[in-house]
Amino acid sequence: MFRLEGVKYRDILDIHALTIPKNKVTCVVGESGSGKTTLLRLFNKMISCTEGEIYYNNNAISTADSIELRREIVMLPQTPTIFTGTVRDNLLIGLKFSEKPSINDERLTEILKMVHLNKSLEENAENLSGGEKQRLALGRVILMEPTVLLLDEPSSALDENTENIIIEQLVHYTRQNGKSLIMVTHSRKIAQTYSDTIIEIRDGKIVDQKGE
Amino acid sequence: MDKVIDLQIWQLAAAYIFIVILLFLVRLRGIPREKEIIISSIRMTLQLILTGYILIYLFDNSNPFLTILAVGIMEIFAIHNIFKRVKVRLSKKLKIIIALSMVTGTTLSLLFFIFIVINLSPWYDPRYFIPIGGMLIGNSMTGISLGVSRLVEGMTNQKNLIETALMLGATSKMATKEIVNSAFDSAILPTINSMVGMGIVFLPGMMTGQILSGTSPVTAIEYQIAVMLGIVGSVALTVMLFVQLGYKTFFNEQHQLNN
Numbered sequence: 001m002f003r004l005e006g007v008k009y010r011d012i013l014d015i016h017a018l019t020i021p022k023n024k025v026t027c028v029v030g031e032s033g034s035g036k037t038t039l040l041r042l043f044n045k046m047i048s049c050t051e052g053e054i055y056y057n058n059n060a061i062s063t064a065d066s067i068e069l070r071r072e073i074v075m076l077p078q079t080p081t082i083f084t085g086t087v088r089d090n091l092l093i094g095l096k097f098s099e100k101p102s103i104n105d106e107r108l109t110e111i112l113k114m115v116h117l118n119k120s121l122e123e124n125a126e127n128l129s130g131g132e133k134q135r136l137a138l139g140r141v142i143l144m145e146p147t148v149l150l151l152d153e154p155s156s157a158l159d160e161n162t163e164n165i166i167i168e169q170l171v172h173y174t175r176q177n178g179k180s181l182i183m184v185t186h187s188r189k190i191a192q193t194y195s196d197t198i199i200e201i202r203d204g205k206i207v208d209q210k211g212e
Numbered sequence: 213m214d215k216v217i218d219l220q221i222w223q224l225a226a227a228y229i230f231i232v233i234l235l236f237l238v239r240l241r242g243i244p245r246e247k248e249i250i251i252s253s254i255r256m257t258l259q260l261i262l263t264g265y266i267l268i269y270l271f272d273n274s275n276p277f278l279t280i281l282a283v284g285i286m287e288i289f290a291i292h293n294i295f296k297r298v299k300v301r302l303s304k305k306l307k308i309i310i311a312l313s314m315v316t317g318t319t320l321s322l323l324f325f326i327f328i329v330i331n332l333s334p335w336y337d338p339r340y341f342i343p344i345g346g347m348l349i350g351n352s353m354t355g356i357s358l359g360v361s362r363l364v365e366g367m368t369n370q371k372n373l374i375e376t377a378l379m380l381g382a383t384s385k386m387a388t389k390e391i392v393n394s395a396f397d398s399a400i401l402p403t404i405n406s407m408v409g410m411g412i413v414f415l416p417g418m419m420t421g422q423i424l425s426g427t428s429p430v431t432a433i434e435y436q437i438a439v440m441l442g443i444v445g446s447v448a449l450t451v452m453l454f455v456q457l458g459y460k461t462f463f464n465e466q467h468q469l470n471n
Contacts (some may be wrong), residue, residue, distance in 0.1 A: 004345050042348045044379065045466060045468070046468060047468060048466060048468065065467070066466045066467045067381060067382075067383055067467060070378065070379060070380075071381035074379065074380060074381065075379040076379070077372070077375065077376060077379060079372065081372045081375075081376035083373070093377075093380065093383070094380040097377055097380040097381050097382035097386055097387075098380060098381030098382075099381075137376075140380070141380075144380070194236070201438060208287065210289065
């Protein structure tokens with residue numbers, strides 16, 4: 001699905017060659033500051049590589065329309081950003097930004113269940129805890145039904161038990177709906193348990209790629 | 213109408229007592245502002261005397277080029293003042309947008325005012341063109357300064373919100389809508405508020421000047437209403453142009469935030 005050829009981003013990332021398979025769960029691991037987030041941001045063109053080229057389904061990303069691409073490859077940043085308004089507003093804002101039709105409350109409630117967020121749609125999103133905000137932000141991304149999900153430490157603010165439940169649900173959703181998931185994680189255990197491919201980055205370079 | 217009282221030099225000098233009182237007060241309270249107060253008073257006096265003589269020359273030598281030159285110089289000073297007054301760092305592109313919005317917004321409003329509202333003849337009559345131009349430019353300068361600060365602060369402080377919106381497939385226009393609206397709102401609010409108190413809480417400078425110099429209050433009020441509306445139009449147009457073009461300078465053509 002993604003193919004990287006001689007990709008460099010300033011002096012942060014230097015990847016000679018890398019392929020990420022379609023319809024699979026890929027985990028990116030490595031120490032903080034190693035370039036994991038930068039790699040994700042390159043995939044949905046939040047930044048552009050300074051050298052080389054990234055291909056998405058054999059099309060060069062550099063010439064692709066950024067907005068169209070981001071509506072297909074949606075990224076969840078590590079620090080969840082919550083917009084002013086209710087839980088419902090926050091779930092629907094992704095659809096609004098990507099100009100997709102709105103969805104009824106029944107589906108919204110399903111999504112809340114999926115991310116284990118036991119809150120009313122009317123609740124003011126500002127009142128949620130850090131972990132709840134993270135799950136809300138995750139729900140917002142899933143609701144958009146993107147082809148590729150780029151998740152940057154989606155469970156960093158969760159306790160271990162909730163983390164396992166959420167990641168399991170997420171992986172199940174990805175496999176069942178034929179999506180592709182690329183997830184940065186600090187937990188090797190999660191990477192080993194759920195991913196088809198593990199990419200390890202150190203100092204901006206790929207040091208290991210395990211899996212299919 | 214009573215004859216206008218011509219101020220004698222000693223009468224004018226007596227008004228400087230207020231500055232002396234102010235200096236005494238700040239000294240007494242230990243506020244280190246004496247230098248600024250003295251410099252500001254001297255500058256105000258010299259600038260007004262100089263402007264008085266320039267205006268006498270311009271009024272006596274009514275000429276379209278001289279009138280446009282005078283307004284052009286005011287415009288340059290106003291733009292320079294905005295760059296100086298705004299405490300945030302401005303990119304070169306944003307400075308160009310500020311200058312462009314000021315020139316376009318104030319010129320269009322001024323031309324509308326001169327040709328349509330008061331139908332001035334000759335159109336370049338400096339007695340009208342210059343003071344009205346000055347008021348539109350001055351007020352637009354204040355408005356745009358507020359708009360610039362709010363826009364730059366919003367783009368810096370709410371970077372995460374903008375990035376999240378972009379990651380969810382928003383265009384840069386959608387992602388910055390709230391910030392752009394808030395910048396526009398904060399820039400035009402003082403002008404809107406000043407309309408509310410006008411005539412009750414305070415008499416505007418232009419009207420006071422006209423009344424003092426012997427014009428009928430009714431005529432002075434007619435002009436004040438027209439000028440106030442012109443100011444609202446000029447501020448709104450200038451700031452709207454600025455925010456609509458200004459936010460774009462924070463993005464590249466790939467809808468990525470510039471570093």
